[in-house]
Amino acid sequence: MKKENCIVAQSGGPTAAINASLAGVIDGVRKSGSFTRIYGSLHGITGVLENNMMDMSLMALSHFPMLNTLELTPAMYLGSCRYKLPDYTEDPAPYKQIFERFEEYGISAFFYIGGNDSMDTVLKLSNYAKSIQSDVKIIGVPKTIDNDLFATDHTPGFGSAAKYVASTVLEIAHDAYIYKIPAVIIIEIMGRDAGWLTASSALARTTYSQAPDLIYLPEVAFSKEQFLADVKDKLTKQKTVIVAVSEGIHDADGNYISSDSAVADKFGHAQLSGAGKALEYLVRDEIGVKVRSIELNVLQRCAGHIASRTDITESFSLGQAAVKYAAEGKTGIMAAIERISNDPYQWVIKSADVADIANEAKSVPVEWINEAGNDVTDEMIDYLRPLIIGEVSLQYKDGLPVYLPVDHLLH
Amino acid sequence: MKKENCIVAQSGGPTAAINASLAGVIDGVRKSGSFTRIYGSLHGITGVLENNMMDMSLMALSHFPMLNTLELTPAMYLGSCRYKLPDYTEDPAPYKQIFERFEEYGISAFFYIGGNDSMDTVLKLSNYAKSIQSDVKIIGVPKTIDNDLFATDHTPGFGSAAKYVASTVLEIAHDAYIYKIPAVIIIEIMGRDAGWLTASSALARTTYSQAPDLIYLPEVAFSKEQFLADVKDKLTKQKTVIVAVSEGIHDADGNYISSDSAVADKFGHAQLSGAGKALEYLVRDEIGVKVRSIELNVLQRCAGHIASRTDITESFSLGQAAVKYAAEGKTGIMAAIERISNDPYQWVIKSADVADIANEAKSVPVEWINEAGNDVTDEMIDYLRPLIIGEVSLQYKDGLPVYLPVDHLLH
Incomplete structure (x- = not known):
């Protein structure tokens, strides 16, 4: 033939x-x-x-x-x-x-x-x-x-997933702002090794809403102590703190934050909770405010x-x-x-x-992450913005x- | 004045x-x-x-x-x-x-x-x-x-939430069908006491996709044994089984399925896992196929x-x-x-x-739930359909x- x-x-x-x-x-x-x-x-x-x-x-x-x-x-x-x-x-x-x-x-x-x-x-x-x-x-x-x-x-x-993430974070912000009591919302976003998609949550920011207030990517070693300090600091200035976190965040030794919070079910099986759930428990136990974690799950790739x-x-x-x-x-x-x-x-x-x-695998460059390791820079946003348009x-x-x-x- | x-x-x-x-x-x-x-x-x-x-x-x-x-x-x-x-x-x-x-x-x-x-x-x-x-x-x-x-x-x-649920279930079905190995997807939907929103997942059905294959509402006493039998039966006929489940499902004694699967974290705190997560563990332990649970969370009310x-x-x-x-x-x-x-x-x-x-609170009438208690009737779908149009x-x-x-x- x-x-x-x-x-x-x-x-x-x-x-x-x-x-x-x-x-x-x-x-x-x-x-x-x-x-x-x-x-x-x-x-x-x-x-x-x-x-x-x-x-x-x-x-x-x-x-x-x-x-x-x-x-x-x-x-x-x-x-x-x-x-x-x-x-x-x-x-x-x-x-x-x-x-x-x-x-x-x-x-x-x-x-x-x-x-x-x-x-x-x-x-x-x-x-x-x-x-x-x-x-x-x-x-x-x-x-x-x-x-x-x-x-x-x-x-x-990536652009479609980023548009879903940004739009959804904005809608979650509207949902979260309605109550008077202090609250922390943790949104877990896909990306085990690279933080690009979690970074795109920054596109949710508008003239009236700065959510997400904190962004944690897997490119930076995650410290629970620093995270708690960051959240507490935000809570002194605003009643609602919205956090975007990559599923792949890990500590300086490479241990996933999720696995550190491994829970066991009634049969004694180890259950790996995700990063969002792990941070939800951490905020509840260490800060004691109302807290909810939301895993965007497969919707971010199939919407x-x-x-x-x-x-x-x-x-x-x-x-x-x-x-x-x-x-x-x-x-x-x-x-x-x-x-x-x-x-x-x-x-x-x-x-x-x-x-x-x-x-x-291409990681997020360190110069596009802020010095505190809890946000992205304007250069990152300039790079991301065109990809979600239309x-x-x-x-x-x-x-x-x-x-x-x-x-x-x-x- | x-x-x-x-x-x-x-x-x-x-x-x-x-x-x-x-x-x-x-x-x-x-x-x-x-x-x-x-x-x-x-x-x-x-x-x-x-x-x-x-x-x-x-x-x-x-x-x-x-x-x-x-x-x-x-x-x-x-x-x-x-x-x-x-x-x-x-x-x-x-x-x-x-x-x-x-x-x-x-x-x-x-x-x-x-x-x-x-x-x-x-x-x-x-x-x-x-x-x-x-x-x-x-x-x-x-x-x-x-x-x-x-x-x-x-x-x-309700209509907007139902439209979000139906569209999302259809998109999750597209996401799930791509693999060749058997898999169970459990989608947890809001509604602690009334199953209306979970029922609206039935609107996701198209000429080519019957997802969700099983629907469990809080109006019917939930039996883990029957649920496992239902899933196993579906798995004999198809490789992907998509289940819609209300967050409020409970057994005949009124115990939430979620609380029965209470897990304890490493500090010994009881963690209440949701119904979806509880059923995910059940399928994994009792059937042993690939399984994922997805909690639609606040997105269903704020999208x-x-x-x-x-x-x-x-x-x-x-x-x-x-x-x-x-x-x-x-x-x-x-x-x-x-x-x-x-x-x-x-x-x-x-x-x-x-x-x-x-x-x-108005519950779903029993005559709009099928006899097996794992789906809704055509009358229910006729009632729901107009509400998501446009x-x-x-x-x-x-x-x-x-x-x-x-x-x-x-x-």
């Missing part, structure tokens, strides 16, 4: 924008004319291994009406996996299987939308391809709400109804660019965003060597957001 | 629509021409007691530009309180104080927006007014996300960005009607909604005797929803 088809797959954790990149790849295929068919591999690279693929060529037809619905559908239309390829010099079996499948389906390009781990797959597959003189192009498209990928100014999915238009547009464009790069003969690269300016916000897409990205025009039916059906993932 | 002014106040827990009722009262005052000034009592009736009031007459001027922003601002613009008036035959002091304040401000009508407890205040104040031959009109406007007030078909604030247009419109209209009732000389009543039909959805506003409402046209600035500033509540 003549090599003229391509495969796209998704991997890692969900975001509100990863299907926008999928829609971008499909649109790129439609416009490029370089591919006859496009297949979606279900559950990441495991779909290639297990021959679990769906023909998506219909979606690449001109003006496929549902592409806009796919663009705005949260989580992963093609499903996900947490599969790590072995080193091919030690275990070439899965590589042989994958490239045999590529041959079988006439594949000349494989697009993988994902985070650090997925870029590891892109790197390994492209290296293996070189080693066997295969001309299949292996291209990565970034995504992660954690915003921790190198070589790209920021990651698709398609409040996605950032900027994020969706960028994610779509990166998918389109990946197809262009493949058509140009590139491989072992990831489509990435380069920021030209903050105000006006301008960006371009570039190609980045995936070897510089795979398996590495709203999506979601359709609603019977009061519910309209998303693309995912029946194929249910069994 | 001639009696020609009025006071409005808010009490109880926040909702996304209680400020719509406040905007409705203000608009009613503007249109009626019956009042010269309108005062907002801060923190419910305690603002009257403590002379902590703001003059809102400016907002009642023709075409005050921010009334629409107030309508869509979540939580309570005037702040809240949890104050219960004593029996006036035993302790008339606060009543005297309140009616002296009414005299001082030239008040002829007091509008109280709230739930069961607030209607208790309306009842007591109107009874006291009669006892002293005062002609101050005391009018209630309902609100509660719990939907547990008698004499009204449903309560303002103004996904309010129901139907709910906001009704809440506004009830506020307007309250003013009309006062002008007509009514007192000791609450503006209420009467449903004419489900399809097309039609409703009218009526006046209800507050004595029939105060301190009573979206609000919220303004955004710098990526954030624009709400009315609440500086006055901050100190």
